[in-house]
Amino acid sequence: MNPQIERLYQISQKKERRIIGLMSGTSLDGLDIAVCRIENAGKTTKIQLENFATMDYEDDFRARVREVFAKRNIDQQLFSGLNAYIGVTHAKLINTALQQWNIPSSEIDCIASHGQTVYHAPQSLTKDRNWPNSTLQIGDGDHIAVNTGIITLSDFRQKHVAAGGEGAPLAAYGDYLLFSHATENRFLLNIGGISNFTFIPSHQTKLKAYATDLGPGNTMMNQYMKANFNQEMDRDAYMAKKGQVNDALLNQLLTEEFLTLPFPKTTGPELFNLAYLEKAQERSKTAHIPHENVMATLNRFAALAMVNGIRKQSEGLSDVAIYISGGGLHNPLLFDYIKRSLPTCKVESFATLGINPDAKEAVLFALLANETLVGNKSNVAQIKDSPAVCMGKISLPQ
Ligand SMILES: Nc1ncnc2c1ncn2[C@@H]1O[C@H](COP(=O)(O)OP(=O)(O)OP(=O)(O)O)[C@@H](O)[C@H]1O
Numbered sequence: 001m002n003p004q005i006e007r008l009y010q011i012s013q014k015k016e017r018r019i020i021g022l023m024s025g026t027s028l029d030g031l032d033i034a035v036c037r038i039e040n041a042g043k044t045t046k047i048q049l050e051n052f053a054t055m056d057y058e059d060d061f062r063a064r065v066r067e068v069f070a071k072r073n074i075d076q077q078l079f080s081g082l083n084a085y086i087g088v089t090h091a092k093l094i095n096t097a098l099q100q101w102n103i104p105s106s107e108i109d110c111i112a113s114h115g116q117t118v119y120h121a122p123q124s125l126t127k128d129r130n131w132p133n134s135t136l137q138i139g140d141g142d143h144i145a146v147n148t149g150i151i152t153l154s155d156f157r158q159k160h161v162a163a164g165g166e167g168a169p170l171a172a173y174g175d176y177l178l179f180s181h182a183t184e185n186r187f188l189l190n191i192g193g194i195s196n197f198t199f200i201p202s203h204q205t206k207l208k209a210y211a212t213d214l215g216p217g218n219t220m221m222n223q224y225m226k227a228n229f230n231q232e233m234d235r236d237a238y239m240a241k242k243g244q245v246n247d248a249l250l251n252q253l254l255t256e257e258f259l260t261l262p263f264p265k266t267t268g269p270e271l272f273n274l275a276y277l278e279k280a281q282e283r284s285k286t287a288h289i290p291h292e293n294v295m296a297t298l299n300r301f302a303a304l305a306m307v308n309g310i311r312k313q314s315e316g317l318s319d320v321a322i323y324i325s326g327g328g329l330h331n332p333l334l335f336d337y338i339k340r341s342l343p344t345c346k347v348e349s350f351a352t353l354g355i356n357p358d359a360k361e362a363v364l365f366a367l368l369a370n371e372t373l374v375g376n377k378s379n380v381a382q383i384k385d386s387p388a389v390c391m392g393k394i395s396l397p398q
């Protein structure tokens, strides 16, 4: 037997595995690296987050990814190169982090790599029923395995699509296994580039758990700051706080059909981008309003996409709790508006549930890898409208 296959077998038999979860989201801020200790699988999974860091990307890296990110027409040579380049860059960042934490790579059982989403094209977005759902994450797993010496599981979303899903959101699987609660109806709201929630009904209801995207999280605010001020974000909502929400623009932003589609659904910056903003500005004749007002309006638009979505699902339910993760948690204007708009719900940071909110998505990918190595597809069969499959392709280091 190939000794690497034997090692895989041994890893799957261990009482506890040490798995690195990786997430590189649409915000392109950096690579989230979460070292997790995971015991068991399925509903008895226990996860302990040992180390976490977001390793910042260099400007050159961001610029190259932005050349293809969410774009329909791209340079193929650059694209092919990026697949390898992102894999190698991620491997370097992992090696650096492990060194900083004094963890020898031989002590890591495997890496769970999300890769970099470059295009998300479910039929609901393309509106083309003759063309399949698709989503694409690059940053090749073999490059990570070879350059770290660690077995790597990657490209999780393809199996989901192959089995009938949209390839996202995948958070529901881990959220359901780790955080369902006897009496609380929980919304795990993640505010990344795109906002999404996992709804986990209490054990007292007959409802099923699911995850759905809601609309823009930080992405339009980030894009506007980049285009107009060459800044990566509106840190602490500094700009938005100085402006006034423009109702005419806000109403136009809210007309998008996606916002009215039933849950679950997925989207991306392919839809919610500056071109989308410009069209809404034209229609509302607000092309020349001050930047502060545009930012205040974009902030409110993101908040409303979330609040309206949560209201829709929580109607008629009592004991509703919302736990917020993702970078948008650090945007005070966004957080305060969400909290004020949902006065009957408990609204807290995801940290209350015992895991660093910035690490959540990376941890969930570690859990998905654990399920693939040790779990059973029935563990994830409880998620509404999402295929029960184990995900991730396995790359061996040699
Ligand atoms: N202090 C802050 N003030 C305002 N916004 C912030 C702050 N800190 C982080 N953010 C926002 O959070 C973003 C990063 O969030 P996160 O890392 O969750 O996104 P992501 O993982 O790239 O997205 P996705 O989950 O959609 O893939 C930043 O780009 C910024 O917009």
Ligand SMILES: CC(=O)N[C@H]1[C@@H]2OC[C@@H](O2)[C@@H](O)[C@@H]1O[C@H](C)C(=O)O
Pocket (backbone or CB within 6 Å): 025, 026, 117, 120, 135, 167, 168, 169, 170, 171, 172, 192, 193, 194, 195, 196, 211, 213, 266, 267, 268, 361
């Ligand atoms: C295609 C893709 O990369 N989608 C991401 C993105 O970031 C947030 C939202 O859009 C969500 O659908 C998903 O990520 C999370 C981790 C998920 O799959 O649950």
